[in-house]
Every structure is written in C-alpha cells, then in structure tokens.
Amino acid sequence: MSSAAPAPGRSxxxxxxxxxxxxxxxxxxxxxxxxxxxxxxxxxxxxxxARCPFxxxxxxxxxxxxxxxxxxxxxxxxxADPPYAIAYVSLTEGVKMLTNLIGAxxxxxxIGQKVRVVFVPSESGQKVPMFTPLLP
Amino acid sequence: MSxxxxxxxxxxxxxPTRHAPDKTVAQLHxxxxxxxxxxxxxxxxxxxxxxxAGDAPGMGPLSMVDYLGLKVRHVDxxxxxxxxxxxxxxHAAEAIALGKCRIALITLAGRPxxxxxxxxxxxxxxxxxxxxxxxxxxxxxxxxxxxxxxxxRHMYQYGTTSEQLAWIKVAASHHAQHNPHALLREVxxxxxxxxxxxxxxxxxxxxxxxxxxxxxAVIVAHPDVAKSLKRPLVRVIGxxxxxxxxxxxxxxxxxxxxxxxxxxxxxEAGVTPADIDYASIYDSFTITVLMQIEDLGFxxxxxxxxxxxxxxxxxxxxxxxxxTDGGGLCNNHPANRGGMTKIxxxxxxxxxxxxxxxxxxxxxxxxxxxxxxxxxxxxxxATLILERx
Numbered sequence: 301m302s303s304a305a306p307a308p309g310r311s312x313x314x315x316x317x318x319x320x321x322x323x324x325x326x327x328x329x330x331x332x333x334x335x336x337x338x339x340x341x342x343x344x345x346x347x348x349x350a351r352c353p354f355x356x357x358x359x360x361x362x363x364x365x366x367x368x369x370x371x372x373x374x375x376x377x378x379x380a381d382p383p384y385a386i387a388y389v390s391l392t393e394g395v396k397m398l399t400n401l402i403g404a405x406x407x408x409x410x411i412g413q414k415v416r417v418v419f420v421p422s423e424s425g426q427k428v429p430m431f432t433p434l435l436p
Numbered sequence: 437m438s439x440x441x442x443x444x445x446x447x448x449x450x451x452p453t454r455h456a457p458d459k460t461v462a463q464l465h466x467x468x469x470x471x472x473x474x475x476x477x478x479x480x481x482x483x484x485x486x487x488x489a490g491d492a493p494g495m496g497p498l499s500m501v502d503y504l505g506l507k508v509r510h511v512d513x514x515x516x517x518x519x520x521x522x523x524x525x526x527h528a529a530e531a532i533a534l535g536k537c538r539i540a541l542i543t544l545a546g547r548p549x550x551x552x553x554x555x556x557x558x559x560x561x562x563x564x565x566x567x568x569x570x571x572x573x574x575x576x577x578x579x580x581x582x583x584x585x586x587x588x589r590h591m592y593q594y595g596t597t598s599e600q601l602a603w604i605k606v607a608a609s610h611h612a613q614h615n616p617h618a619l620l621r622e623v624x625x626x627x628x629x630x631x632x633x634x635x636x637x638x639x640x641x642x643x644x645x646x647x648x649x650x651x652x653a654v655i656v657a658h659p660d661v662a663k664s665l666k667r668p669l670v671r672v673i674g675x676x677x678x679x680x681x682x683x684x685x686x687x688x689x690x691x692x693x694x695x696x697x698x699x700x701x702x703x704e705a706g707v708t709p710a711d712i713d714y715a716s717i718y719d720s721f722t723i724t725v726l727m728q729i730e731d732l733g734f735x736x737x738x739x740x741x742x743x744x745x746x747x748x749x750x751x752x753x754x755x756x757x758x759x760t761d762g763g764g765l766c767n768n769h770p771a772n773r774g775g776m777t778k779i780x781x782x783x784x785x786x787x788x789x790x791x792x793x794x795x796x797x798x799x800x801x802x803x804x805x806x807x808x809x810x811x812x813x814x815x816x817x818a819t820l821i822l823e824r825x
Contacts, residue, residue: 372687
C-alpha cells in the first residue's frame, strides 16, 4: 500500500528537485517519507530546507517518518476536472505537511481522520507523497 | 520614534473601469496617478517619492518612474501581494518623517480580467527558485482551495457555519447597490450565497471576490503640505506589518498575520478596536474577513461567525460598518490586489465623501486591514489606522 496511482484524468506536476531536497525525493522513490532534523536544536521541520527555520542550525540529518497522521484540514476542489482534495496532514512526528488525499470518498473526508502515506508517480515518474484514509 | 501624525493621505482615486481591454497596465497606472493628483490639488512635479508593487510593469519602480516622467528622490517597491499598498502608506509616512520625501505617490493597476487569468482556480507554477515549490505545486494549491482550508479548519474548531460566512457577502452587496461603478450591484441573500456553485469546499462562488481590471492611487504628504491643500485632513496615526507562513511545519490556519500587525498599529495609534468607526477589511474571500475581524480584536477568537451574522457589518445597521464601496466581494479587486481600494474607501469615509446611503455618521477613526498571498500558505498582513482631524 505504499504506492498508488493518481485519479484517472489527473496528472501530478513533477516536483522541482534541488540539492537541498534531493534526499527527500530519492527516499520517496523508495517508498520512504523523510523529514529533516536540525543538528543543533534537534527539531524536525517541514517543508525541508538546509537551515533550521527555528534556530538557523544545519538541518542535514534526515529521519524516516512513520508515514502516519491525521487530517488537520482539507478542501475538495469541486471546480476542477477531476476534483481533487488538498489537505494539511499532521504527522505523528509533529509537523504538518501540505499534500493531497487520494483513494478516498471525498464526501466522507473529515478533519481528524487517520491517514497514511502513499507514493504517487508524478509526470516525470518522480514519486510524490500523498495520503489515504486508514479506513475507507 | 513613531509615524503617528507625521503624514496625511491627501489624494485618493479609484479608476472607474472594471474591464479595460483597450488600455495597457502602464496607462492605467498613469490614469490613477493623475486622478489622485487632481483629487489632492497637486501637480505631477510636486511628487518626490514613488511607491509601487509587483503589479507595476518593469523592474520595481524603474519603468513606471520613467513612463510617468517623475523626478523622485525616494522609491520603494515592497511587494507583499494585496497588502503592499498599506505597507507603502506606512513606509511613505516613515520616509516623510525622516525628510526623505514630502509628497509620495502610490499606484496600483492591472488587467486580470482582460488577460483572462484563471486567478483563483488554477495552480501557479512560479519561479523554480521558490524554496517551497517542490512541496506545494504537485498538490495543485490554488488561491481558493488554500483559503478554503482555512475556512474548513475554522468551522471544525469554532463551529463557524457557511450561513455566517455568507452574511459577509450579503453585507458587501448591501453596500455595492449604492456604488454605480461596482461590478456586482445586486443585493444577495444568505440563501443566494449557499445556492451558488461550490468552488472548493466549503467556499461557494459567492464567497469569492470579483476579478476586475482597473486600479487606484493615493498620495501621502507631509503635514505642512496637507494643511496647504483644500481637502479634508486624513492623518496616518498607526501602522503595523507582519508576514506569516507555515512556521516551519507548525502550521496554524486559524489566525492571520492581522493578529500581529493589528496590535502594532493599535499601539502606535493609541486606540482600541472599540474606537474604530469604520473598517476596510481585505475580502478576497468571506473567510478572509472573518479571520481578520477576530485577529484585530473586534471580537473574541472563534466568535467571528456570530459577530458577522445578522447584518452586523452593514453600514447604519450593524456595529462594524465595513467595505462600504462593496469591497472586493462586489465592487472591485483590481490586479487581484485589494489593498489599494481598501485605503481609498477609508479615505472617502473619513472625508465624509462615501455614498450618503453608506456614509458612517461622524466618521473620525478608520482602520484599514490588508493581506496578500494566501492565508493558507504564506501571506503578508498590514494594518493602518487613519484619523480625520
């Protein structure tokens, strides 16, 4: 269950990969969700960047997230064809990440719902982390 | 040192167009500049400071200073999206207080309608050097669905309802019916808002602002200049700025940067929310207004839904008359940046020049609140407090 396909008719733009973020994207292709951790203060942040947004220290270590969390908020873009669900998911590691919810009945989504990560291929083949409800 | 009383808004002009397929963006900037100068009773040669943001074509102020034929000794092209023009007023007051210029022109113009921009509903790729791009663009964030996520969380956390949000649009439409230039002049009901198509849950089409061509300009001047002119005196007495984003992953979409810029402005002005007679509040969406009203302290956090309901924002009816020109929800949102028109309507109210049907009686103290970017991703916030003297 670590990989999934986008909804029919929807293609996912490929992420821009930079020297700062390459480990994150290489791990995503292997089905792992990495989070950057600061060498100085030990805090995890998101989105990944080389310098810790809390203390300015070097954030060059990566931890593997469990890939579990819950929906902090979401919105189904009804106007789009096909509709899609954008969301922030609160990870068990404490950070919230912008993502999409897939493999779900959009009318039954709810804040607080438990979700787990799945990796979805983008237009370039690079996999992108998205989330799906634990209970459909 | 404070900017309190160091500068006045002496000229204000809103372009009457809402659709300008036959004009250029630079031309619209020039037309609003001339309009503001005529309103103030000044000449172009009097301008010695120029302020613009990303809607102005060219590198910062360079093209527009050249196009307009200005001779300036102070420029500022701070861009915080739709809130830029409030920041410009504050920065102009700072520059005037320091003697860097005496008469500052601020212009805004754009043609999103003529250029066919899918302003709110299409993801925008942006510059590949944007640090957040790889972590956002694949998920198709749009203006509307990122604000919608704020509304969804607000509803979950505080019990805010779609009916309460709809009241914000209803109040704006009550005001817009009196504005002959407003794009949407029809009075709408809560039921009309709820029956309009869902764009991004829970925001309906009528929860969203209009898309218009046009622009506006204001002129900020030294007190001696203001007192030499024939217009009513509108004094800048407080200003605050803030930038709020995703906080390193500690995202909190329940409040806006107004929670930071507002208290700074109130402290500088030495007034409280209860003192405010009229408020211009950025209204890209209904939820934008609700969050900022709470964050500015007009009501408790989470109580905004009850505060805005039942016509409480309608001039002559409710406690907090807002956006009496019809705002971005009904009147005008030129260049997809609503800060300038917010300043202009506040100036009209303080001068007693709003439409008689919406003019706040004895309007002496006004607040202008702007945001820019997206409350759901990252945004600038700016607050101004203006006083009639």
